[in-house]
Amino acid sequence: VWLGLWASAGGRQGFTSKAGPRVEAGASRRVLKGGGRLCAVATDRVEPVQSVLEDGCLCLRSDNVVEGNCAEELLQNSRRGVEEYFVAPPGRISWPKLDEKEPLSHY
């Protein structure tokens, strides 16, 4: 019965065809365009999937602290710290406009 499968290869399934030279922007456009193809699928009265385990019960742990006290270890992974603090540069400084940009912000 299934042997008929091999006989007819069918038309192109719409899988991505071979591309030309590597172009990052082009690839982005393809992804975005690809996303638009989804409109063609009929999804009336179809619920979105949040998790494939939606029929099961979500198990929550009891609210007891069983681990931690590793501030020193965690702080060791950061590049800049002062005592038990991570140090961030000043905030609330707005990103400069394009024509004001400094060399550091160009690709």
Added chain:
Amino acid sequence: VSAALKQGQVTPTELCQRCLSLIKKTKFLNAYITVSEEVALKQAEESEKRYKKGLSLGDLDGIPVAVKDNFSTAGIETTCASNMLKGYVPPYNATVVQKLLDQGALLMGKTNLDEFAMGALGSDTGGSTRNPAAHCGVVGLKPSYGLVSRHGLIPLVNSMDVPGILTRCVDDAAIVLGILAGHDPKDSTTIQDPVKPFTLPSLTDVSKLCIGIPKEYLTPELSSEVQSLWSKAANLFESEGAKVIEVSLPHTSYSIVCYHVLCTSEVASNMARFDGLEYGHRCDTDVSTEAMYAATRREGFNDVVRERILSGNFFLLKENYENYFVKAQKVRRLIARDFVNVFNSGVDVLLTPTTLSEAVPHTEFIREDNRTRSAQDDIFTQAVNMAGLPAVSVPMALSSQGLPIGLQFIGRAFCDQQLLTVAKWFEKRVQFPVIQLQELMDDCSSIFENEKLASVSLK
């Protein structure tokens, strides 16, 4: 190997040293990012003490294992092959790593991957256990979503990621699955039903088995060699009495696009944590937090990762959320439903190719842009991740170029044991020429001396 260790034919230390030697000899392959030599030798020593006292922890005691570098390993650098996590040393072990260590396995090191597992070979998420397995002639198992803990696995797509298992034979995959599966209080997406280690039965009678062949998987891009092997495999089942039927997964053609919308969206969210403040790479500028985030993330991520983040952020914009992200979630349900319908019609297991062809040479591989490559390589494997089903790639034969080709079996959710039973039957019938380690070591010695890459001969 486990039997040899138990009988004292080889000691854990000897085994460990041989592995380390092979790792050194194959360094040109760049398979390891970090080799944890001292750790492994120490573990080998402890394993040896246990064997001497007759107190081995189980089948995995003294067995060398390697772990992909997106699993957290306490005290051992974990980088996800990204500049963003260069030098990052986690303070904890991923649950699956801890389980392997608790069984006495020797951690040889952290293996290489595409940056943040977003490469053209797919992610754990889209097939990156099964695809490499098919290309390399080993068994690659993706368990059912929810069976194995993701705690400590640096997440790519939380709703699809599954730790995968790569072994030399199906029995070994079953052993490892038995150890790794089970509820983890630290991962609320693991199911609560108890899971016990199991031994696979040796199936002899397949007359009650129904194998489904999805017609949409016969694509023009499929190489004639893979197609021929797929056909041969179906014939094999039928000739031994199994029912083999054509089935349909009608939404297959939308799975690539659906996967990419969901994947890039979840990735955009998961990558937001990398801002240089608490861990990982941090740029030198201190002008402002905004400038720091921008420069850190530009320096820390490669093009592929940045492209996915930007795409994902686009799909998650308020004006796009319903039409792209939610729409993809709905299409995901249709794709998952396709599988459910097929299994409900009496099919036990689906048989499909794993890859479009044997591994392509590096020069050809780098010619395509990553998105196209990813789409091509993941065709047969990623719909399975969207449905959360178990799937395994089993090596079948060598191509005319001498490269391995594997086929994929897909099972019902949480029927991993049944899936592996069928896979084991198949493995026994096809007798794939599994690589012999001693030969490999001898061949590698000569390669190393000549400093030239040559194809390794297989019996």
